[in-house]
Amino acid sequence: MARLLFFLALIPILLLLGSTPGSLHPVADSLAVFRFHIAWFALAGAVVLLVQGWRRSGLAVGALSLAAIGAIWWSYFPQTPNDDLPYSLYQKNLSFRLGKADDIIAHIKGSNADFVTLQEVTRRNTEILSGLSSTYAAQSLCKFRSVGGVAVASKYPRTDADILCIEELGLVGMNVQTPDGPVWLLSLHLSWPYPYSQAAHLDAILPTLENLKGPVVLGGDFNMVPWSYTMTRVETAIRAKRVGATNGTFLLEDLITIPIDHVLAPTNCVGEVSTLDLLGSDHHGVLARFTLEAC
Template sequence: MALIWTFVAGLGGLALAGSFLGALHPAGDSLAVFRLWIAGALALWLLLGTGLGLCRWTWLILPAVAILPVLWAYGAPEGGGERTIYQKNMLFRPKDLGPLEADIRSAGSDIVMLQEVSDANQPILGALSDMLPSQTFCPGPSVGGVAVLSRWPKIDGTEVCASGFAAMRVRSPDGPLWLVSVHLSWPWPRAQAAQVRRFEDRLSMLDGPVVMAGDFNMVRWSAAVRRLARASRTAPAGRARGSFRLADAVPIAIDNVLIPRGERGASELRGLFGSDHRGLVVRY
């Protein structure tokens, strides 16, 4: 029994430690998505070991400390503002776009970031053009492209397009502002790490303040999101929100909104509206 317990505890400890090593290998970021559950399972296993006399209760400090960044993300202090960002992975399948359009309007959105903009749901761009006339759409692979919409005037010639990346610069009430919508692929063993490297280069070339949002397929406490935040001089806004349910059960916060460093924001979840991702609204 002691040997089995030690083996399982060792695996749990390695997985938990690995979730902090995304900067060394993208597999660490894949583990970071599940850090809360890994730490919870390890804590329960250590409690069992404590009851059996196989370890000391002080060992529980390890998973407790490990989840502090996660708890901070979900409980971060918030402060709202007058600017409103609406982030949404629409899901590429055909659907009634009316409820989503109505929610974007009711939120009073100044900026809208969309992913999986397919032929079936691209008409929402035209439907919102009266409220959000400045738009950039960048086509993508089979699941669709990404789009940026804003009520503020677009600065001509500033559009940047790539697979999973759309950017434009607008004249906001606070001055010129870059707006960036991103859609990252699934993490390791998929190609997210290579995509992050490409996006880092593009973001580093954008001068001035940036607002970035999208379906990152990655949590904010990962190395991948930190790298993109560093390249864009931004920070996650408000609290992390479980916008996507893995296997229709486990909520994970893989939709993120990042705003210029030093700003404060407040986040809230919106409805599904035919997608598998809930919308995310940030006021900053």
């Protein structure tokens, strides 16, 4: 019985360790989605090991579990920006099931955001873009699979740069002229992680992201958590960081809320995010405020 308890206690710590090497295999990022929850089970396993007399193993497992819990927990606490935040972006996965669009149109306009990034734009909700056109004249929509396209909209005018639209990859972008110079505004919708095609999807997108010249602001449904290798790869490719604290945006299987909708901007100095209402979607919106100044 003692050996059985030992091996049962080790299962969650093995899963916890397996959630870190995303560069080796995409299954690690799938485990990373549940790293916080796995860490609590691993902590319970540490208690079992200590009770059974395996002191060193119990302490080691407990320390690793607490480190994982603490790091993720800390990411949910916002930092207080020290400077004004001149730019804002409204990020929203509309949901392909969304019907009535009036509330979202009013909410986006009421936010006074400079930029808008949308996913799952379908024939049923495409009126949102036309409803926003009086405030956000610069727009671009790119089709993407049956769940709907990706779109960007901006108060600032487009530059002469070509629109970026890759239908098979759920990526759209346009270059806009801000008071601080030209900026690429992107909307991204990644596939679900392993055993689905997220890793291959990202492999196909990264060369395009890496070749963009100048600052990049990106809003999207990543279908992945901030502490993943996937997030690191996107941040590195566009030379940006996720804005603000971690926020739960999607209720998975009516069980747990996971943070998978993010805004990235070319700064790691200041920034904040607010989680918005569902407004008929299955994703909470995100309103991010940030600077465009490099640190």
